[in-house]
Amino acid sequence: MKVLSLLIILAFVSCDSGMKGVEKEATQVPSVPKPVLKDLSSPPQSMSPGPYRYWPKYEKTPVTEMKAAEWHEGDHISSGWDWSLPAHVKPDPNGRLCIARLNRLNYKAEKSLKEIKAPVTPVLALWIKWKDMEPVEGQYNFDLLNQKINEAAEKGYKVVFRPLFSATVFAPDWLKKYKIPHRKEYKAAKVINYQVDHPKFHSRYLKFIKAMGKSKIAENPNLVGTFFGYASPSYGDEGIGPHGKDPDKIPHVVERINAWAQAFKDYENKVFMGGWSKLGVKKGFGLRRGFVEMYLYHLPSEESGQLLDKDFHLDVDEDSFAVDGRFNGDENEEYEESWASAKRGFRFGKNTNSFSYRYFTSNLRALQMRSNYLLYNDFSLMPEQLVWVGQSMGKSIADSPDIWCALRESYIKRWSFRNYPQDYFSESIKDKEFIPVKNFERGLKQRDTAEFKSEALVKVSHGVHQWMTPKDRSYDLIARKADQLVFNIDSQWLAKCGEDIALKISYFDQDNGEIKLKGFNKSQVLLKGTNDLKTVTYFIKKSEIKDQQIIIEGGAPLSFVRLIKVNP
Secondary structure: OOHHHHHHHHHHHHHHHHHHHHHHHHOOOOOOOOOOOOOOOOOOOOOOOOHHHHHHHHEEEHHOOOOOOOOOOOOOOOOOOOOOOOOOOOOOOOOOEEEEEEEOOOOOOHOOOOOOOOOEEEEEEEEEEEEHHHHHOOOOOOHHHHHHHHHHHHHOEEEEEEEEEOOOOOOOOHHHHHHOOOOOOOOOOOOEOOOOOOOHHHHHHHHHHHHHHHOHHHOOOOOEEEEEOOOOOOEEEOOOOOOOOOOOHHHHHHHHHHHHHOOOOOOOHHEEEEEEEEEHHHHHEEEEOOOOOOOOOOOOEOOEEEEEEEEEEEOOOOOHHHHOOOOOEEEEOOOOHHHHHHHHOOOOOOOOHHHHHHHHHHHHHHHHHOOOEEOOOOOOOOHHHHHHHHHHHOOOOOOOOEEEEEEEEEEEOOOOOOOOOOOOOOHOOOOEEEEEEEEEEEEEOOOOOOOOOOOEEEEEEEOOOOOOOOOHEEEEEEEEEEOOOOOOEEEHHHOOOOOEEEEEEEEOOOOOOEEOOOOOOOOOOOOOOOEEEEEEEEEHHHHHOOEEEEEEHHHHHEEEEEEEEEOO
């Protein structure tokens, strides 16, 4: 009887459980399968040694051979960084990628300028001495200059004109008869400059600028910039006025500024100064800084619209003249082997191991600063990244093909920090020896929340100490991790975005963690501990984005996050 009773009870329980299973199955909604992540891993490349192993080994690729990164559809994981953009992306005419330089006026375009096949706006910089432009006093070669600008345009290049005046080797021979004294430099220099404020120099300089205006060369659409400098211990007419003085209070400098404004009337945005002048900015001139290779400089900076917010995130002053569309230039050019030699004072270290990393980081900083002109060598250390730079430059955030956030942290000396605006959170830093600089961002901002605080990690040493950093913090941390990282999308960019968006996340495959995209039906990435850098790509819908945010969970160390407009 006990056995029979037990069998009856078991049968009843089994029947009851089966009914519950049927009931549960009847109410369950079938889940949509998650897209499979394709593996697009490529064969290993030759990489830099040591801490720089996530960047290519030092190798110079001619700019004539550079190509855009290949675009792939569908969710996938790839090796290394991913600089790809859809085929519909075209460079902006104001995205001036200067990858050719000549210092003579009588060049032959067909021999000197090679075809650039990559989708960028290539620019030729003409560094022309005064003596070549005015070989005989009062006789100017603006017609020849105009002809050469147009010849460059026929080869696909825009032109930036950099006239050089101050050095004795720049000036015409006929100037010697006026016995103009030489300038005393504020530091040792091999360059001998004329005293540019001397009446006999100054008056003839102003005549040249007036003649340039009469030539109407400013109206040539193929001329996209003209350099307005001063004099310096180095070749190049650096600066805008006497060293250490306010140029707007120096009479002869004010006269120079007014002369340039008249010569480029209605085309003031083609003029870029070699130094900071509020009067020049008021006239409509732009600025060329020239040392983005030291990618932590100008922090913060009124002249480039750079701010640190209350939590030390690097930000952009959207009301700054620097981002209003006028000429906003920099130079990322010191990558020849000689910069790691005694000849150049080992400016960037004693070997080239760190060069690709510096190139990579300086390119990001230049775009973060909204540069629309960049001077380069005739080679690239990361050609696919350089093409990506050229496709982004010159565009507003709203019109950019992508927005991105480089998750990173560096440190600068507190004493070298200059408040902008005045008294900007000065109380919060007065007792600090150094302050952090968090992230490089362009339209996509990562901010911690009250619940989730991010940790900066993955240390990369600077190839050489940068003057603005404490000596014991001469490194960058190039990733962040948290159980949840929140990214805020620029509203104007999103408004101009089509329904299809690609999300690319570059991450370090460390021992533990995962990548989960909150609110989207996407496959997660489980870290395998290979310590490789990889990029996962998800294709998402604009309509699925909530609160203009992307939220990534899982605690993986993320380095670079990018959103891309897939639709034209």
